[in-house]
Amino acid sequence: MSTTQAQSKQGELPEDTGAFAWLKALGPRGRRAFGGAFGGYALDSYDYFTLPLSMVAIAAYFSLDNGQTGLLTTVTLVVSAVGGAGAGILADRIGRVKALMLTVITYAVFTVLCGFAPNYETLLVFRALQGLGFGGEWAVGAILVAEYASAKHRGRTLGAVQSAWAAGWALAVIVYTLVFQFLDADTAWRVMFWTGALPALLVIYVRRNVSDAPEAAARRTASTERGSFLAIFKKDLLRTTFFATLLSTGVQGGYYTLATWVPTYLKTERGLTVVGTGGYLTFLISGAFIGYLTGGYLSDRIGRKKNIVLFAVLSAIGILAYTNIPSGANGLLLVLGFPLGFCMSAIFSGFGSFLSELYPTAVRGTGQGFTYNCGRGVGAFLPTLVGFLSDSWGVGGALVLGAVGYGLAVVALLGLPETRGKELL
Template identity: 90%
Template sequence: MSTTQARLSKDGLPDDTGAFAWLRALGPQGRRAFAGAFGGYGLDSYDFFTLPLSMVAIAAYFSLDSGQTGLLTTVTLVVSAIGGAVAGVLADRIGRVRALMITVITYAVFTVLCGFAPNYETLLVFRALQGLGFGGEWAVGAILVAEYASGKHRGRTLGAVQSAWAAGWALAVIVYTLVFQFLDADTAWRVMFWTGALPALLIVYVRRNVHDAPEAAAQRRESAEKGSFTAIFREDLLRTTFFATLMSTGVQGGYYTLATWVPTYLKTERGLTVVGTGGYLTFLITGAFTGYLTGGYLTDRLGRKKNIAIFAILSAVAILAYINIPAGADGLLLVLGFPLGFCMSAIFSGFGSFLSELYPTAVRGTGQGFTYNTGRAVGALFPTLVGFLATSWGVGGALVFGAVGYGLAVLALIGLPETRGRELLVPEPVGR
């Protein structure tokens, strides 16, 4: 008889501790929900990055200055706050899956329309409307999966969903490299937006195969309280809502500063070609994908707050190191791309589980949708500020504001409770 005794779970069965235990623990329905949320978020990322990657060509086509190009991103993120908040309420009222399909259709349609824009003003409007769907998809998809996941594995599970952002980003860079190599820039940026129709294929899968977690759906139907904005500002949730929004603002201000301006920085201040920029972004994106998965593991091991604090500090340090690389040291620029992508992505891995665990089932969609996307909207001021300051400071110098955002996130954590291990489908206390 073996002297090594198998670890048993609470139900007396052998405890699954394998690398993919989190995926097996979801069950068949949960894995289909995971696939739908992963695909939705990956294509959400793809559609978002069609703009930053095409920004130089768009600016040349419409004769835009850096402030106007920065505004294209800012308006997307600001309107995404509205879309995310509304999608959160819809998720609490009509269900997670139905809300997910609405968000995917919205961002796909308006991304395609951006490719037909005859002038800057029309492009600005279409990009703003794209933000309605873009803002809602992550919050709804994250909650859908979170309600299938156990407290033990939730960080890793949601970290894996979050890694879809890097996958979508990578796909956008591949398509960008090919399209801009074979087409002239004035046509290529439009084609990039037209490829944003890809999410239509996902809708077919979600409609046929994905369903809300049965226990969560039952709790939501039986609850007298339905999703509403006033509910997340009641006395017992006000503190949580305020500090969660502040945390989200800091992290996303730092992230979108980098996501928006690094491609332009590499081209205008480092003089890289389209292929060269794609090569450098490959290291950044590889770091991001690895960071999402690693951060998901650490948020289960260390706790939600520690994971966010550690990677906020490391992200700020990475930004400062990245923009202070001496001219001509392009090899060092390449090497530092990996830790930069790793740190600024690992911090997001705990968001899906943390925000889901801060709110009760009846208002979980509203709380997560509002805090995440309001933070995104306020954080969107950072890319615009960088755009206007770039004319005098240079893009590299202005990117320092991303580090300021990460500092703000660390301060916000003081006002939030640790939620590691909290189960979602039982009555849970909220607050400190």
């Protein structure tokens, strides 16, 4: 039957299968929600990367060893587990948009305060508190957009939201390169944190333009169930919660090991300058951005679980290859940065849709917030372990531990169902 005949028979326009069909399918409200979630996650990423990029300067300023430096990342991620779980409960109780604004304000305020820290202990506390907002933003933003997205396009829609992480990372690298070129290191790292005030502008946009998905909001308010930790540990959801947390632990342990220590590895063991490091990271981030979009597309085509398995294996191989390049072969290091960034990001693209589809509307925020961020908190111990082992193994050698995390993620999938095409209830 021709397209025209089908159109006449059904009285409908032919289905839009273009590259941006997923964006059109969101509708005006959904697109505004997408803009708010994308901006929130991009600036979440920006505020996070102010630390890894400034790590060498901070370590020198406060005379820190690698273990103490790694602890700054670990406390951020551990506290993010608390923040993410708490934000998930808030999203189920007060709505997605209100919770989103609270998380953005929190991570912005404490990022700025990090720039005023007079000593290591104060910086540690401020960075931990920054984790409260950092942990909650992604889960809340992902749910907000997932509840607007159609089942057919949910994977690539949430993959596009995830790509905001690479955009924020790229912005942080650009600002870092400029700041450290024109200011001395002792001042530059503080300025990096002060630029973390940028998210305040996003809150104004969200407050004026974004609202919860009407149908999902109606289901949430009509339900007698309210977001709580006990709800996601009841018999019918206990298995899902356990394996989803294990999955998040493995993937994020591998990812944050690389995100935290690659800049230091490039400087201390490869001897790259500030601008040189930025150049290498450009390849890594470019691969990440394309990886998020590709992973979202594949998540809809081959399924959530197959997408995660594929890129877990490729990410583990990439880590081993990246950290075993012979000394002096920095050109090869540059080339491998792109596929490494691609694979370690593509694995995340299905997370927003997968975790949203595992839980009912009434406890979706709690379930997604807890599993994703608890996994991040537990996985955060890998960067600290790398810091301590790097004194004897070298940073490059210790980075291999990231591959262990990806192996754990593959095992966790054995306990979870495939959810591709599932309608949110």
